[in-house]
Amino acid sequence: MHPGLADRWNRHCDSIERALLASLPECGDCPPRLREAMEYSLMAGGKRLRPVLTLFACEACGGTAAEAIPAACALEMVHTYSLIHDDLPAMDDDDLRRGRPTNHKQFGEALAILAGDALLTRAFEIVAAGVRPADVAAACCADLAAAAGAAGMVGGQVADLEAEDLAPSGDQDVDGRHLVAIHRRKTGALIACAASLGGRVAGINEETRLSLAAFGRNVGLAFQIADDLLDRTGDRDRMGKGVGKDAALGKLTYPGLYGVEESRRKAAALVDAACSAVEPLGPAGEPLTALARFVLERDH
Amino acid sequence: MHPGLADRWNRHCDSIERALLASLPECGDCPPRLREAMEYSLMAGGKRLRPVLTLFACEACGGTAAEAIPAACALEMVHTYSLIHDDLPAMDDDDLRRGRPTNHKQFGEALAILAGDALLTRAFEIVAAGVRPADVAAACCADLAAAAGAAGMVGGQVADLEAEDLAPSGDQDVDGRHLVAIHRRKTGALIACAASLGGRVAGINEETRLSLAAFGRNVGLAFQIADDLLDRTGDRDRMGKGVGKDAALGKLTYPGLYGVEESRRKAAALVDAACSAVEPLGPAGEPLTALARFVLERDH
Numbered sequence: 278m279h280p281g282l283a284d285r286w287n288r289h290c291d292s293i294e295r296a297l298l299a300s301l302p303e304c305g306d307c308p309p310r311l312r313e314a315m316e317y318s319l320m321a322g323g324k325r326l327r328p329v330l331t332l333f334a335c336e337a338c339g340g341t342a343a344e345a346i347p348a349a350c351a352l353e354m355v356h357t358y359s360l361i362h363d364d365l366p367a368m369d370d371d372d373l374r375r376g377r378p379t380n381h382k383q384f385g386e387a388l389a390i391l392a393g394d395a396l397l398t399r400a401f402e403i404v405a406a407g408v409r410p411a412d413v414a415a416a417c418c419a420d421l422a423a424a425a426g427a428a429g430m431v432g433g434q435v436a437d438l439e440a441e442d443l444a445p446s447g448d449q450d451v452d453g454r455h456l457v458a459i460h461r462r463k464t465g466a467l468i469a470c471a472a473s474l475g476g477r478v479a480g481i482n483e484e485t486r487l488s489l490a491a492f493g494r495n496v497g498l499a500f501q502i503a504d505d506l507l508d509r510t511g512d513r514d515r516m517g518k519g520v521g522k523d524a525a526l527g528k529l530t531y532p533g534l535y536g537v538e539e540s541r542r543k544a545a546a547l548v549d550a551a552c553s554a555v556e557p558l559g560p561a562g563e564p565l566t567a568l569a570r571f572v573l574e575r576d577h
Numbered sequence: 578m579h580p581g582l583a584d585r586w587n588r589h590c591d592s593i594e595r596a597l598l599a600s601l602p603e604c605g606d607c608p609p610r611l612r613e614a615m616e617y618s619l620m621a622g623g624k625r626l627r628p629v630l631t632l633f634a635c636e637a638c639g640g641t642a643a644e645a646i647p648a649a650c651a652l653e654m655v656h657t658y659s660l661i662h663d664d665l666p667a668m669d670d671d672d673l674r675r676g677r678p679t680n681h682k683q684f685g686e687a688l689a690i691l692a693g694d695a696l697l698t699r700a701f702e703i704v705a706a707g708v709r710p711a712d713v714a715a716a717c718c719a720d721l722a723a724a725a726g727a728a729g730m731v732g733g734q735v736a737d738l739e740a741e742d743l744a745p746s747g748d749q750d751v752d753g754r755h756l757v758a759i760h761r762r763k764t765g766a767l768i769a770c771a772a773s774l775g776g777r778v779a780g781i782n783e784e785t786r787l788s789l790a791a792f793g794r795n796v797g798l799a800f801q802i803a804d805d806l807l808d809r810t811g812d813r814d815r816m817g818k819g820v821g822k823d824a825a826l827g828k829l830t831y832p833g834l835y836g837v838e839e840s841r842r843k844a845a846a847l848v849d850a851a852c853s854a855v856e857p858l859g860p861a862g863e864p865l866t867a868l869a870r871f872v873l874e875r876d877h
Contacts, residue, residue: 306728306762311735315727362694367686386667390690391735394662394697395727401701402722411712415705418718422702427615427695428606435608435691462606 278574282567286329289342293328294320296346297353300403302395314384314392315399319357321375324575326500326568327352327471333564334475334489337555347407348417348474351400355425356467358396361389363434397425408478417474424470433463445529456529460501461494468500469493472565488554495551496569502544503572505530506537541573548573578874582867586629589642593628594620596646597653600703602695614684614692615699619657621675624875626800626868627652627771633864634775634789637855647707648717648774651700655725656767658696661689663734697725708778717774724770733763745829756829757798764804765797772796772865788854792865795851799872802844805830806837807875841873848873 278286301316328349335345364371364379365386371379381389401418408414423429436459445452472493476486509532531540551569555562578586601616628649635645664671664679665686671679681689701718708714723729736759745752772793776786809832831840851869855862 302727302732307732308727308735308739310739311727311732358694362690365687365690367690387665387738388735390662390665390667391731394658394694395731397694397697398722398726398731402719402726405705405715405718405722408715411715414715415708415711415718418705418715419702422698422705426698426702427602427608427611431691431695431698432602432607432611435611435688438687439608439610 278571279567282564282571285333285564286568289329289332290325292342292346293325293332293349293353296350300347300350300354300399302399307395310384310388311392311395314380314388315396317383318361318374318380318392319354319396321377323375325353327356327468330468330471330493330496330565330568331475331478333568334472335479336475337558337561337565338476338479338481338485338489339561340475340479344409345475345478347403348421348478349471350407351404351417351421352467352471352474354396354400354403355421355430358393358400359425359430359434359467361393361396365389368434368438404474413477413480417477420470420473420477424466429462429466429470430464433459433461433466437463440529445534449534452529452534456531456534457498460498464501464504465494465497468497472496485557488557491554492551492565492569495547495554496572499544499547499551499569499572502531502540502547503575505532506540506544507575509533509537544573578871579867582864582871585633585864586868589629589632590625592642592646593625593632593649593653596650600647600650600654600699602699607695610684610688611692611695614680614688615696617683618661618674618680618692619654619696621677623675625653627656627768630768630771630793630796630865630868631775631778633868634772635779636775637858637861637865638776638779638781638785638789639861640775640779644709645775645778647703648721648778649771650707651704651717651721652767652771652774654696654700654703655721655730658693658700659725659730659734659767661693661696665689668734668738713777713780717777720770720773720777724766729762729766729770730764733759733761733766737763740829745834749834752829752834756831756834760798760801761794764801765794768797768800769793785857788857791854792851792869795847795854796869796872799844799847799851799869802831802840802847803872803875805832806840806844809833809837844873 297319301312304312331349331352332342332345336342360374361380363369364374365381372382373379380392404417404421405414408417425431440455440459469490472489473486476489531543535543548569552566555565597619601612601619604612631649631652632642632645636642660674661680663669664674665681672682673679680692704717704721705714708717725731740755740759769790772789773786776789831843835843848869852866855865
């Protein structure tokens, strides 16, 4: 990572970690074990790509990182809930996440489902009560719900599960369109929303917001390709989860469909498209372009 | 049910059913099978207590039923998602709901979890995008999230699951407080929110909103006692689900703790308290008091 980007990223990560911890429900009406299960997954580390992107987008549009913190925390909560539910035995049935037992391995299935539900719900509470003015809060809630819901992330997860039951068609164009359709929703929609919410908080116009969303969609797809490549070529210890699992499941992936080299080329083209989308922001957009380029270099 | 109440309830139910159907995601980006699973549980009928209460509360405060429809639909979606997740094998493991197979029996566990997630998410989208003005929308989202989340409905479900592993203390006061603490969150918080949101949409002041919430909390607890009584004394065909299950599980219930007669008396006292809370609304509040009294008479 570029040293300037790394400094900025780490600084933002620290504020996000503190705000996430503070945003968990107080014990009192919340059963302690539920809070523990929520905290276990929410505070498990990770790159915090989505909330960092929200802060970068807000700053690139003239806002401050501080005012984007509630939206940033909400994005990370929605992302965390989706990981908890995706790991469940009925879904991807994963035992390991970020080098630790998955939530249901640690707390049991019932509590894992409910901790996910509570994180999703808390995300909307934080945006609705923490983003100001209120019309921006309402717009952010609507955006976040659209990105996370049936036509967004949840829809993408359903499409991904359905794809497991289908043999690839063998036609590269058909399978490629199918793959994009899955990941545009499963990963892309929430990353696009992370950028868009940062802009909304800064009070930008609709044209700039659409540019930020386009940036996020392209970064999101590039990120997914990088993820597929890491599953193919990555190192289990560094990843903190099983690798080679997609191939073992016969899952449709970018390297499976296009090979490693062509997948890398596609990811680079998406990053270029992302950078073009935020060109109108000028030098203020540089942290965003640096973040996009970093997606290509990530090794875990 | 009082004929005047029944007419009004049925008329509102019709609008709610139409609005719920229209509020499901369009096919397009939403996988058809996901929409089907959402619709299966959302359109399974039932009394629609929560959304009808929202409409009644809005009208009692000088608003129109039409303007409360988005909030009403959101309440029913949150309630439906909670039933889908509560029925899962990892939770209550129920096969039957309203006389039909539960969502996971019909669609499989993965899709049932995701359909619940999508309904919860959609509820916030509908409030954020459908309630106006925007500051009321943001306040409604925050209220709904607080009622549905870790310190509300989800917290109550966790407490209820934890209580299954505990033998009752044998001290009626201790067990009684524990029971109230569970149901205040598990059932009461969302019913209180249904009343409160109806008032918010009508633009009431905070004092009246708190009265409506107190009304809803008391109705919610009375409703839960009625539910426990029906599980004890109800008729399986009419209920559309297994009865006697709580007792079989050794679960703490009102009739188990206080006996049938004393439980009926407690429910009646709660309904009286609910009616007192909305007395300041005058004759405009009559549908609310009729609804509260109906809770005592329900037989399914």
